[in-house]
Amino acid sequence: MTLNYHDVMTADLSPLADVSKAWKKMGDRFGELKTDYEKHVQSVLGNGNWQGLAYGTQQQYASATAVEFGAAKAEALAVASLLTDAHTELTRLQKAVKDLVQDAEEKDYKVDGSGKATYVGYDKLSEQEKYALHHDPDYSQLMVDAREKAQGWTDGIAKAVKAVDEADQSVKRALARATSDVSGDGIGFGGFNASAVGDLAKAGKPDPKGTAKTGGWVSEGDSEASGPGVGTSATGPNIGAGKLGEAEAHADLGRATAEGSLTNGPMKLAGDAEAYAGAKGSMAGGITNEGIQGEAGAFVGGEASSKGRADLGPVGVYGRAEGMAGAKAGANAGAGVEGVQLGGEAFAGAKGGLAGGADVGGIGVGGTVEGWAGPGAEASLNFSKDTDGAWHWKPEVGLSPGLGGAVGLEVTVDPGKIADTASSAADALGDAAGWVGDGVSSLF
Structure with missing residues (x-):
């Protein structure tokens, strides 16, 4: 936070x-x-x-x-x-x-x-x-x-x-590292950390982002791991900032994230993965000049996800895989200049899902499918703008009395990419017109 x-x-x-x-x-x-x-x-x-x-x-x-x-x-x-x-x-x-x-x-x-x-x-x-x-x-x-x-x-x-x-x-990173045992001594992983560092300047540094270049490819990567740990937080109300209040509590067994990319000219391959085990719950609400938002949720169990993307100029494809085992429930509603979000879910058991799609020149279409083993239901309708300025429309619905699943649609419109694609197309047409003009002139 x-x-x-x-x-x-x-x-x-x-x-x-x-x-x-x-x-x-x-x-x-x-x-x-x-x-x-x-x-x-x-x-x-x-x-x-x-x-x-x-x-x-x-x-x-x-x-x-x-x-x-x-x-x-x-x-x-x-x-x-x-x-x-x-x-x-x-x-x-x-x-x-x-x-x-x-x-x-x-x-x-x-x-x-x-x-x-x-x-x-x-x-x-x-x-x-x-x-x-x-x-x-x-x-x-x-x-x-x-x-x-x-x-x-x-x-x-x-x-x-x-x-x-x-x-x-920095303090958060240092404390997480000090209380995370990644050695095999004693009872093994998950015990007390005999190598804990007590210097905040050293232990609190962000994880270094690795960068390497081989031939025409440039690679970048980053990873982070923490746990076990527990904590709570609560703030608000803060009328000046439009925050009615928010509260969060967690008991983490472990959390890990990793991301990386390979770039070579117009081609870029990128992916990331994350995993979590533990229990967490949160709720928040606020009213600002940009809209109104409220949400609440709870989860206990384990979940993991991975996703990858390949881009070549204005054309890109993506894929995503997710899985969880445990119980979760949540609800959210909001409306403002950044879009509209409305949804609710409740599930207990295990589920796995796949998603994939493609986009050309800033307009993308994809789909999602999930298989559920356990009772649950969910429905959501999200129309929102992300930090890069792209708009996303993601309706999804699912039902499972014992065995079932969910299906959804993903539509993305990125004005920035559309403008870049249009500019590149205009440049290409201009170059083509110039070639034609030069060719005609050469005939005379």
Whole structure:
């Protein structure tokens, strides 16, 4: 969740310091438990009086337990260090935002609940001074200057808020990595992380995007993994930002994503995949000048998906595969300048689906089909615009008393691609006309 101005200004960061102390205390205690376990359990049973297969099995698990105690100490102390760094960094950046707002207000700029600055200095003038101002020959330019300077304060505040959000995301990455065990020691994957890093500057860095070039092909890729982990969040209402409120809770067993692409001139191959296991639930609602939106959903189980796309100039084809096992339910409704969304679903069991389609010059048509094993029903009608400016129409309906499925349609209209295709076609026609003209001229 991206932090906004209201989140930054109202956040209480003091608990981070208290929680850090608690994690450090827990880490020290895990170290004591490791010592006690090795001394009073592991070594006592290994005095030579007990032999055989049962003894060998017990010692194997005892060694794994001792390793996990040590790993638990390393993980807890790393988390304690990260929380201390987080408290220091986030407090510094939050203060920078508040100082900027205070500076703006001291210079007669009012900052609203969304971080927008407005000049109010002229409001302090007397009636006589206001009359003189309105009849000043430079009145229009003064108003323009006031708006431009207010926008400068607004942009500066937004930049400072973004710095807090980026630091918050860094803390999130660092904590996820510190509590994710990807080694085979101890009980194996999913135990405590003996290699946890407690330096926020190192552990919080974004995953590097790999780029390689072989011959005419350029490749790029990125991946991320996290879990297990639990968390909750709730915000709102924030009337200034048009947010009525939102809440989210999750208990993740694991999450992983990967994406990559190969490009060679006009040809591009791209794909990505993701997988999730755990439980999550959320609900949100808001009303802004761009529309009204509300949604709620819950899921428990596992799901995975992969998709790929191939483009050659204005022509492209795509495919997608999805699967899930578990239970899910949700509903959403919204309308605004970005489109209309309406839908609802409820399902328990397992399902798998395929989708595919093609587009030419910015207009695409495709279809989806799913097979269900378990009771459920869904219906949706989405007409929306994505961040690239393309419009999508995706009606879908499904029903399953025990065995069944769903079918859907996907229609995409991308004005940007249509314009590019038209421009390329015009250039080609111009070149062709030139060739014809040159040919005719050569005859004479």
